[in-house]
Amino acid sequence: MSHADTMPKPRRNVELLLLVLALSVSIGANALISIDEQTSLDTDFWFQSSLLAVASLVFHVVLRLRAKYADPVILPLVVALNGLGLAMIHRLDAPGDDTGNNQLRWTVIAMAVAIAVIWFLKDHRVLRRFTYISLAVSALLLILPLVPGISAGEILGARVWIRLGPMTFQPGEVAKITLAIFFAGYLSSNRDLIMLAGRKIGPMQFPRFKDMGPMITAWLVSIGVLIFQRDLGSSVLFFGLFIVMIYVATSRISWVVIGLTLILGGGFVASKVFSHVGLRIDSWLNAFTEEVFGRSPGGSGQIVEGLFGMASGGLVGTGLGQGRPNLVPFANSDMIIASFGEELGLIGLFAIVMMYLLLFTRGFRAALGTRDAFGKLLACGLSFAVALQCFVVIGGVTRLIPLTGLTTPFLAAGGSSLLANWIIVGLLLMISHTARGPVDTSPMQPGRTPEAQKPAPVTAAGSRQDRNTTQTLPDAPTEAVKHL
Amino acid sequence: MNQAIRHSWIAAIAMFALIFGAISYVQVVGADELKANPWNRRAILQNYCNDRGAILVGGSAIAESVPGNESCKFQRRYNQPELYAGLTGYFSRSYGVTGLESAMDAQLAGSADQLFFDRIGQLFLGNQPKGASVELTIDPKIQKLAYDLIPDGQRGSIVVTDPKTGNILAMVSKPSYDPNLIASQDVSKEQAAYNAAIKVPGINLNPSVSGPTGALLAPGSVFKLVDTAAALKSGKYNADSVLPNPAQMSFPGIQYQLPNYAGGNCYTRNTASFAFALQQSCNTPFASIARDLGEKAIAEQASKFGFNSDLGDQLKLDYARSIFPSNLDDAGLAQSAIGQRDVRATPLQIAVMTSAIANSGVQMAPNLIKAVRSPDLRVIDEPKPVALRTSTTPEIAGQITEWMTSVVSEGIGSGAAVPGVEVAGKTGTAELGDGLNNSWFTGFAPANDPQVSVTVVMQGVDITAGAQLTSPNAKRIFEAVLNK
Numbered sequence: 026m027s028h029a030d031t032m033p034k035p036r037r038n039v040e041l042l043l044l045v046l047a048l049s050v051s052i053g054a055n056a057l058i059s060i061d062e063q064t065s066l067d068t069d070f071w072f073q074s075s076l077l078a079v080a081s082l083v084f085h086v087v088l089r090l091r092a093k094y095a096d097p098v099i100l101p102l103v104v105a106l107n108g109l110g111l112a113m114i115h116r117l118d119a120p121g122d123d124t125g126n127n128q129l130r131w132t133v134i135a136m137a138v139a140i141a142v143i144w145f146l147k148d149h150r151v152l153r154r155f156t157y158i159s160l161a162v163s164a165l166l167l168i169l170p171l172v173p174g175i176s177a178g179e180i181l182g183a184r185v186w187i188r189l190g191p192m193t194f195q196p197g198e199v200a201k202i203t204l205a206i207f208f209a210g211y212l213s214s215n216r217d218l219i220m221l222a223g224r225k226i227g228p229m230q231f232p233r234f235k236d237m238g239p240m241i242t243a244w245l246v247s248i249g250v251l252i253f254q255r256d257l258g259s260s261v262l263f264f265g266l267f268i269v270m271i272y273v274a275t276s277r278i279s280w281v282v283i284g285l286t287l288i289l290g291g292g293f294v295a296s297k298v299f300s301h302v303g304l305r306i307d308s309w310l311n312a313f314t315e316e317v318f319g320r321s322p323g324g325s326g327q328i329v330e331g332l333f334g335m336a337s338g339g340l341v342g343t344g345l346g347q348g349r350p351n352l353v354p355f356a357n358s359d360m361i362i363a364s365f366g367e368e369l370g371l372i373g374l375f376a377i378v379m380m381y382l383l384l385f386t387r388g389f390r391a392a393l394g395t396r397d398a399f400g401k402l403l404a405c406g407l408s409f410a411v412a413l414q415c416f417v418v419i420g421g422v423t424r425l426i427p428l429t430g431l432t433t434p435f436l437a438a439g440g441s442s443l444l445a446n447w448i449i450v451g452l453l454l455m456i457s458h459t460a461r462g463p464v465d466t467s468p469m470q471p472g473r474t475p476e477a478q479k480p481a482p483v484t485a486a487g488s489r490q491d492r493n494t495t496q497t498l499p500d501a502p503t504e505a506v507k508h509l
Numbered sequence: 510m511n512q513a514i515r516h517s518w519i520a521a522i523a524m525f526a527l528i529f530g531a532i533s534y535v536q537v538v539g540a541d542e543l544k545a546n547p548w549n550r551r552a553i554l555q556n557y558c559n560d561r562g563a564i565l566v567g568g569s570a571i572a573e574s575v576p577g578n579e580s581c582k583f584q585r586r587y588n589q590p591e592l593y594a595g596l597t598g599y600f601s602r603s604y605g606v607t608g609l610e611s612a613m614d615a616q617l618a619g620s621a622d623q624l625f626f627d628r629i630g631q632l633f634l635g636n637q638p639k640g641a642s643v644e645l646t647i648d649p650k651i652q653k654l655a656y657d658l659i660p661d662g663q664r665g666s667i668v669v670t671d672p673k674t675g676n677i678l679a680m681v682s683k684p685s686y687d688p689n690l691i692a693s694q695d696v697s698k699e700q701a702a703y704n705a706a707i708k709v710p711g712i713n714l715n716p717s718v719s720g721p722t723g724a725l726l727a728p729g730s731v732f733k734l735v736d737t738a739a740a741l742k743s744g745k746y747n748a749d750s751v752l753p754n755p756a757q758m759s760f761p762g763i764q765y766q767l768p769n770y771a772g773g774n775c776y777t778r779n780t781a782s783f784a785f786a787l788q789q790s791c792n793t794p795f796a797s798i799a800r801d802l803g804e805k806a807i808a809e810q811a812s813k814f815g816f817n818s819d820l821g822d823q824l825k826l827d828y829a830r831s832i833f834p835s836n837l838d839d840a841g842l843a844q845s846a847i848g849q850r851d852v853r854a855t856p857l858q859i860a861v862m863t864s865a866i867a868n869s870g871v872q873m874a875p876n877l878i879k880a881v882r883s884p885d886l887r888v889i890d891e892p893k894p895v896a897l898r899t900s901t902t903p904e905i906a907g908q909i910t911e912w913m914t915s916v917v918s919e920g921i922g923s924g925a926a927v928p929g930v931e932v933a934g935k936t937g938t939a940e941l942g943d944g945l946n947n948s949w950f951t952g953f954a955p956a957n958d959p960q961v962s963v964t965v966v967m968q969g970v971d972i973t974a975g976a977q978l979t980s981p982n983a984k985r986i987f988e989a990v991l992n993k
Contacts, residue, residue, distance in 0.1 A: 269520075273513040318548065329548065335535045336543035337551045349551055371536040375529065382525050389518040393511050405514050412521035416528060423531035 033463050036097040037089050043101035044085055048078050051108020057345045058116040073115075073129055077108055080136045087140050088454065091147065094462035095454040096391060102384045103435055103450050107132055107443070109377065110436035113364055116346055117357040124357055124438050131440035138444060139451035149455045153399045156210025163203040166196035167246070171253055183255045183430055197250070197259045198432075198445035201266065201410055202452070204246075208267055209402035211239060212274035216398065220275040231279045240280070243267035244287050248295070255301050258417055258429030264288050265413045270406040274398070309427035327354045328421075328428050331363035335374075335423070342370025357438045359430065362422045378419065381434070385412040388453045394460030404456040407449045550605065557602055558582050562617045562640035562884070564597055564609055567649040570642075572597045572610065577694070585610075585692050591685040592656050595713040595720045596645065596826070596877070599688035603699040608716060609643065609877070612825040616641040616881050616890070624883060641889060644879040646676040654989050656681040658965075658982040664711045665967040665978070666721040666856040669986055672864035672953055672962045674894040675823065675873030678990065680857070682713050682720040711968070717827035721860075725829055725853035726966060729939030730770070731949045732811075732848030734862065734909060736795040737783060739810035741905045743802055746783075748908060752794035754781040760840045767843050769793050770938075773921050787912045788920025790936060792847045799846030804837050807846060813900045814862040814872070816854070821874030821897045824857075831858035848939055860964035863951040865900035866909050867933070867959035872897045914956045917980075922950065924980030927987045931956035934983065938975060948975025950983045954991065961990040 052074045059070045081104045088095050111132065115125035146152070152159075169187050170176050177186035177193045186193040212219070223232045232240075243264060251260040268284035295302045304323035311317045312325035312332075319326070330353040338348060350356045350364035357364070366374045388408025392401045414431055421428035432442040535543070544552060558581035563570040571593040577584030585600045587593065598608015606614060615621040619640035648669075655667040659681065669679040686709070690702035706712055713720030740746040756776060758767040769775040773789035786794040799807050811833040812818050820828060831854040837845055844850035854862075857875060865872035874897040881890035901909075913933035916922040922934040934952025941947060948970050953962035963986045967978045 269517050273510060273517055276510065276513040313546075329546075332535055332543055333546065333549045333551055335532070336540040336549075339536055339540055352550060366532065366536060371532060374532055374536070378525065378528055378532070382522070385521055386518065389514060389521070392514050398510065401510055401514065405517055409517055409521055412524060416521075416524040419528045420524075420531060423528070423535050425527060425531040 033094055033461055035089075035093040037085070037093055040088070040097035040100060041085060043098065044081055044104060047101040047105035047108065048081060050105050051077065051112060054109055054112035054345060055115060058112055069126075073111070073126070076129060076133060077104075077111065080133050084136055084140055087143060091143050092454055092458035094458045094460075096387045096457035096461065099384065099387050099450060099454055099457065102380050102387075103447070106377070106380055106384075106435040109365070110361065110433075110438075112345070113361060113368075113436070114357045114438045116368075117351060117364065119351075127440070128438050128443070131443045134440070135444040135447035139447040142448055142451040143455055146455065148459065149400055149403060149452055150397055150459075152206050152403070153210045153213070156207055156214070159203040159207040159210065163200045163207060163246075166200040166203065167250060167254075169196050179255075185254050185256050185259065185430075192440065195439070195441035197254070197256065198441040199448070201259075201262065201445060202407070202448055204263060205266060205270070205403055205406040205410065208239075208243075208270045209399050209406060212270055213398040213402055216274040219271075220277065223277075223279075230277060231283070232275075232277070237283075240267070240271065240283065240287070244284075244291065247288070248291050251291075251295055251302070252299065255299075256430060257302055257305060257427070258414075258421075258431035261288070261417060261429065262410060262414055262431065266406050266410045269409040270402050273392075273402055273405050305427045305429065309424065312424060327360065328424055330354065331360045331422050332424060334360075334363045335366035338367035338370045338374075340371045342366075342368050342373055344368060358432060359418075359428075359437065360422060361433055361437045362419050365436070366422075377436075378415070381411070381415045385409070385415075387457070391453055391457035391460045395456050396459075396464075400456045400459060404453060404460075407453060411446070411449065557600075559618065560639045561585065561600070562619065562642040564593075564613075564617070565642055565644040566593070566647045566652070569649070571645075572600075572688075581694055584694060585689075587688045587692075589653075590687040590689050592652060592681070594685045594688050595682050595716065595722075596647070596680065597688060598716070599692045601688075601692040601699055601703075602694060603696055604691055604703055607714070609645075609825060612827070613643045613878075613881075616643055619884075621889075624889070639884045641884065642882050644882065645877055646678065646879045647680070647877070648678045648990075651679040651986065651989055652681060655679040655986060656683070656685075658978075658985065659683045659967070660978070663967060663978070664969060665965070666724065667966075667982070667986070668721050668856050668860040668964045669990065670860050670864050670875065670962050672867035672873065672959045675821075675861075675864070675876045675897070676879075676894075677875055677877050678961065679986075680721045680877075682711075682724070682856075684709050684712050686712055686714065715827070717829055721856040722824070722826050722828035724855060724968075725832065726855070726947050726968065727850075727939035727941075728848040728852060728854040728859060729937030729947060729949055730790045730792075730848055731859055731862075731935050731937035731951050732846070732852060732854070733787065733790070733795045734866065734913075734935055735811050735814055735816075736798050736807060736846050737787065737909055737912070738814070738866075738901045738905055739802055739806050740783075740798045741908060742810065742901065743806060745801070746798070748783065750783065752781050752783065752786055753797050754778055754786065754791055754794050756793075758793045758796050758843060760843070763840060765840055767792060767796055767840070767847075784912050784915050787935065788916050790921055790938075795846050796843035799842050800839065804835070804842050807842070808833050808835065810901075813898060814865060815858050815897075815900075816852075818898075820857070820861065821895060823874040823876035823878070823892055823895055825877055828857060829855055831855055848937060856964055856966050859949065859951045859966070860962060861897075862900070863935075863953055863964060864959075864962045866906050866913070867953040867962050868906075869903040870899055870901040870906040872900045910956055913952065917952065922952070922980050924976065925950060925952055925983045925987070927954060927984055927991070930954050930987065930991060932984075932987060933959075934980070936980060938972065941969060944971055945969045946972065946975055948972075948979050950979035952983060954987045961987065963987060 114128050118125045170184050175187045177188040180186050185195050185197050219236045223230045247260040247264040250256050271280045296306050308317050308325035312328050317325045334350055334353050345368050348367040350367050353360045353363050385408040392404035418431050418433045420426040432439050434446045560583045561574045563573040572587050574583040575586045598610045600606050600610045617640045651669055659665045666682040670677050686706045691699055693699055711719055716722045756769050769792050770790045775789045775791035781794050816831045816833040834851040845852050861875055874895040876892055878892050880888050883889050910933050913935055914931055917925050917932045917934045922936045925932050925934045932954040933956040937949030939947040948967045951964040953959040963983045965979045965983050
């Protein structure tokens, strides 16, 4: 292995190349739609395309300046997904609708916020200091939609929106991030304690009851979201996020077992006690019975129409602008996956799902590469949250699991979701920057971090693993302060 | 920790594997089933703008595709729309496809197997798809006459068939509607027309619940033909039998008394022959036959005439099964025997029952389709007469015919008499309460060589209007068919 191989490479030019590719995919999609709708390539099209391109390139330049070792694949993937979403939303707009432009506005705002996060935060480890503030913020965000005056009331059966002037906002999307920060901070501080104590039953070591506190808290939060906000999707997402993070923190499979038991038990009780959960499950199992199909609200019409759309798309799809995705309710938000399935076919939808797969894989890669436990937990949690969210949404649309109200990251129409997911991208980029960047040459303090004592895992990508063996202590809070 | 991160990644990948599987199932494996689902509007919309075949009556189109506007190359047009609405149904973007448009969709759209080579040709020549045309057995003159014989504002149906072939020569009902308005391609106009139409009671929008094939009406005294056939078949009765004919019939243990028919001369005798009982339509002789033979014998004969049974595959239109109830008590059986209580028959059912008597006891499957022709006028389907079932023996049919002839020549059906022709007939007056009745006439002519059977029902009329609108109208149809 030559010296040059072990030197970290910024790879920003690769990113630029991929970015151009991503932009040509999304702008090309938009162009196809504009031509098909016989609006030709009007000023709207050029304005929208150039705005997306400029915003992406600005993001790229910011990375060059502030996080030049960031993963070069993440930004192009997200730009491509967001651009495809914009094109589809624009395509689904009935004459007079403005969802497409609204989504574009939110895209620019979300990218600006993500840039601001990278620019001002500089290092993700700073966030560790906000562990308990994050908890408070999460609680506040989750309670807001229930507060009279701020709450936008019950929309489509769920109470997850708040009213901000003329707009509505879903604070739960942002709570996903703050909860991840809290879990990462709390677990990275207390993992030794949680990990070492406990009783062994069979092959599994179970935690002490008093260490179950955070698990119970997370469970209560999830159940609370389910009961008070009637949001099954977010409930599953929050709890899944927590299970993964505590599993990664402790490497104990027992946590997963306990967590799954709790969520299945809670879910079972909820399906019996709360009609909205029961209806979801009923319209999943009995989607093709006449009574359930025609029921409103809570019927299976939406799922079944989506399935019809995807079936008509078949292998290669009808072509953008050629199908009838508008027959599906919420074709541009909850059911946007069905719209893509119809018009781009199995092949196009596989490509989109593959982009998500690559995206969260790069996130996990950053988690592996970064050297601080907080960063590992945060990157892993956020990446898994993206994957889980995709699973819950796409699984719901394809009738693999009951349909819930989660949004498809980056694709679906909705400002809060875009904002939250772009912030996640910003955080992942920052973590990948520290993961891939040159190692801090602070004094060695061997034997303090558990993972530093283990032999480096043998993988093909040797360069970054090599750096693990330098046994620095990047997890120390002092380091983060030093960077400031 | 890194090991746990890898495990989490594997879990995420496993979720995505499930997603890939689910998408493949929906879009490829299960796609055909979803496409064939009757709730799937995409198939209709797919060929909505294609050049469909015409529905023809007597060589001219009653439903045809004509050049449409820019957004849709072809538009469905219905000629003499109200006259034929009950047969054609509509081909609507908003409300789907009904009637023959739906039943013959494969032929009209050109997707039937017989049209495979035509489709291949169209594919290579680049022609717009053109479907087969469907020619009906309807005689346009008789259809028009029958339709005009029902006064506007009167609910009623007339069915004219050829008893030897089962071919339907005319089948009309009022109120009717204009399918052009429901298939206008203008969604708001379609909705307005549809919403106005469904408010009209008894409108023939759906052939399985209204109109000649779907309206389930109390048949009244025409059901006595079933009792007569059952009585003769049992061997307990013959042409010389003397039937009890009390003015009222009482039942042990209950107050109810079944009265004789007030309109005729029944009160003049305490006993009656079959001929007299049928001529004057006396109730108590048939009630006593039913009580004597038992429910099973009457039900068996009813089903041989088509009650509680299917009407064959030739009809194509949706229809309702006529009903003879089961588990009757003594009084219930007596009332059912005179076509009251819960006995229900469609006008078409009474027509096929009469036709079976006319055709020496052999019931022919009712048939609407004369021929299906490919776009190059090649005949691809020409339904042959099909015997549906044997309803009774030729001897019994002959005997009943003789008595039915006397109903018209000497009894209360004299209004149907045609000079120079022996007409066989039976009237019915099913009481609805408030002095209103369903007034029936069913019969055929000439009695010795039946060419035509006519069934007329007028709903919700008083005795006088009923007498004027049934037998005399049947006479005019007999004359029109026989003298042409």
